[in-house]
Amino acid sequence: MNSIQITINDQVEHVADQISLVHIIELFSLPELGCVFAINNEIIPRSKWHETRLNNGDSISLFQAIAGG
Amino acid sequence: MNESKSKLDRHGISDVEFLRYQRQISLSEIGEHGQEHLATSHVLIIGCGGLGSAAAQFLAAAGVGHIVLVDDDVVESSNLQRQTIYRESDLGMSKAVAMRQQLLNINSNINVRAINGRLDHSQLKLEVMLADVVLDCTDNIPSRQSINKACFELRTDLIFASAIGWQGQFAVFEHSHTFVEPQACYRCVYPFDELPSPRSCNEVGVIGPVVGTLGNYQALAAIQKLTIGAYSLSTRTLHVFDGLSLNWQQLALLQDSDCEVCGVGLSDRSVQSQLGGGA
Numbered sequence: 032m033n034s035i036q037i038t039i040n041d042q043v044e045h046v047a048d049q050i051s052l053v054h055i056i057e058l059f060s061l062p063e064l065g066c067v068f069a070i071n072n073e074i075i076p077r078s079k080w081h082e083t084r085l086n087n088g089d090s091i092s093l094f095q096a097i098a099g100g
Numbered sequence: 101m102n103e104s105k106s107k108l109d110r111h112g113i114s115d116v117e118f119l120r121y122q123r124q125i126s127l128s129e130i131g132e133h134g135q136e137h138l139a140t141s142h143v144l145i146i147g148c149g150g151l152g153s154a155a156a157q158f159l160a161a162a163g164v165g166h167i168v169l170v171d172d173d174v175v176e177s178s179n180l181q182r183q184t185i186y187r188e189s190d191l192g193m194s195k196a197v198a199m200r201q202q203l204l205n206i207n208s209n210i211n212v213r214a215i216n217g218r219l220d221h222s223q224l225k226l227e228v229m230l231a232d233v234v235l236d237c238t239d240n241i242p243s244r245q246s247i248n249k250a251c252f253e254l255r256t257d258l259i260f261a262s263a264i265g266w267q268g269q270f271a272v273f274e275h276s277h278t279f280v281e282p283q284a285c286y287r288c289v290y291p292f293d294e295l296p297s298p299r300s301c302n303e304v305g306v307i308g309p310v311v312g313t314l315g316n317y318q319a320l321a322a323i324q325k326l327t328i329g330a331y332s333l334s335t336r337t338l339h340v341f342d343g344l345s346l347n348w349q350q351l352a353l354l355q356d357s358d359c360e361v362c363g364v365g366l367s368d369r370s371v372q373s374q375l376g377g378g379a
Contacts, residue, residue: 062296064292064295065296067290067338072351072352073352074284074354075354076288076357076359077356078359092351094267094340095295096262096269096292096295097263097264097268098244098262099239099304099311100149100152100236100262
């Protein structure tokens with residue numbers, strides 16, 4: 032399978048083409064609970080993590096939900 | 101204060117009020133009409149911490165006619181670093197009561213009601229029902245989820261912000277408006293009932309101007325809606341602030357069709373809950 036280049040919080044990574052967001056989270060042991068994921072500045076709802084596939088050049092932003100006020 | 105308020109209702113802007121609010125009345129988007137709308141508006145502010153401190157004083161100063169404050173905490177010395185509405189003499193007092201007094205010191209022509217306690221679901225729904233917009237200024241996920249649910253069910257706009265450390269997050273969920281495409285609610289973005297690590301200001305710390313900036317964004321969004329009648333800012337966007345770089349990142353919001361609050365197939369239940377009063 033072809034490899035693609037993506038970024039995760041601006042860090043360049045090489046992964047399999049059409050890998051799902053859920054697999055990315057597993058592969059890089061990214062935190063899940065309390066985290067919000069966006070691809071190319073669009074937040075991916077949690078129920079879409081399985082079906083969302085990564086393409087070459089995609090940029091993943093991952094940030095913690097915060098509740099303070 | 102009720103007297104001057106009702107006078108404004110009947111006769112529009114008085115000369116005294118025109119002078120007082122002229123710097124915003126002179127803006128073409130606002131004018132006297134917008135000022136009259138502010139005077140008859142009702143804003144529910146839940147949480148009287150750093151966000152509430154910042155938002156409430158600008159809304160009071162701008163002449164929002166009815167403000168309701170909700171908090172069950174008392175003012176502590178560690179609050180004074182960022183919750184700038186309070187004075188040292190307020191230490192030990194109920195936050196909602198102390199904030200009410202400070203807001204009336206800023207503007208005695210408005211009505212402010214203080215609720216020193218937490219609202220149960222039926223009280224929350226009643227307060228949301230009375231409000232034109234709701235500001236979520238709380239500091240914990242369970243409260244934020246309850247407020248989102250009540251605002252969704254009662255089709256009331258929710259102006260959300262949160263802050264911790266150097267970070268802030270802000271979004272407007274425009275539940276009062278029916279869009280062609282379903283819009284995200286708070287739970288679509290944050291489908292959690294708790295956060296894993298300590299994420300409260302007590303445990304992690306927070307910079308005063310960061311939480312103040314986010315509270316000011318909430319006040320700004322409310323003033324847009326209450327004067328212009330619509331938001332000029334994008335309501336389909338999560339605004340993420342970094343207080344170190346001073347960068348804002350804007351992320352598009354998408355509705356989660358499986359969301360337990362606003363997802364498809366749940367709308368019937370929401371309507372029933374709305375009609376039946378729930379809780």
